[in-house]
Amino acid sequence: MFAAALVVMIFFVGLAMDASMVLMAHSRLNSMCQLVAQDHLTYQDTVRYSEQPGTDFSKCIIETLGANGFTNKGELYFTEDVRSENARHYKARIVLHGSCDTYFLKLFGLKKIDFAAQTDFDDTYGEPNDNVVWSPSASASQYSERYSFDKGAVTNFNARDLPNGWTIE
Numbered sequence: 001m002f003a004a005a006l007v008v009m010i011f012f013v014g015l016a017m018d019a020s021m022v023l024m025a026h027s028r029l030n031s032m033c034q035l036v037a038q039d040h041l042t043y044q045d046t047v048r049y050s051e052q053p054g055t056d057f058s059k060c061i062i063e064t065l066g067a068n069g070f071t072n073k074g075e076l077y078f079t080e081d082v083r084s085e086n087a088r089h090y091k092a093r094i095v096l097h098g099s100c101d102t103y104f105l106k107l108f109g110l111k112k113i114d115f116a117a118q119t120d121f122d123d124t125y126g127e128p129n130d131n132v133v134w135s136p137s138a139s140a141s142q143y144s145e146r147y148s149f150d151k152g153a154v155t156n157f158n159a160r161d162l163p164n165g166w167t168i169e
Helices: 002-039 044-048 055-069
Strands: 073-080 086-103 112-123 145-150 151-157
Touching: 002 055, 002 086, 002 112, 044 055, 044 112, 044 145, 055 073, 055 086
Parallel strands: none
Antiparallel strands: 073 086, 073 145, 086 112, 145 151
């Protein structure tokens, strides 16, 4: 009876250890996402006055993530609403990927747990019927796309690969 209780206790302690490691790593990813979301106001002029806002915005985000120790894979989804002369509205989603090695669960064949964290944010420039807002010469559909990055560099972008039903509201 004592041996069975000891085995059960060791099982749950090992499981709790792996779960806490995964939750801690996931929490770090969420913190990185929140850092980018809170700093997006820092990048306002990059988006506002750039000919390629999505590309330049992704470079700023990668720089911020790298300065804070993030070296894994991620995606930036960037879309801008059809703009008017008086206002521009964009929306961005950051998805960061991470993984955590397991210790106890290796006994059962699970060596690594993969996870992701994401955050959305948007911004509007200008007030309707109030002022004139500068816009890039390219149409918004030309730079509304998904930017993939890995180890501090953009590795791919795809204009047709935005999340389903993901529009500016």
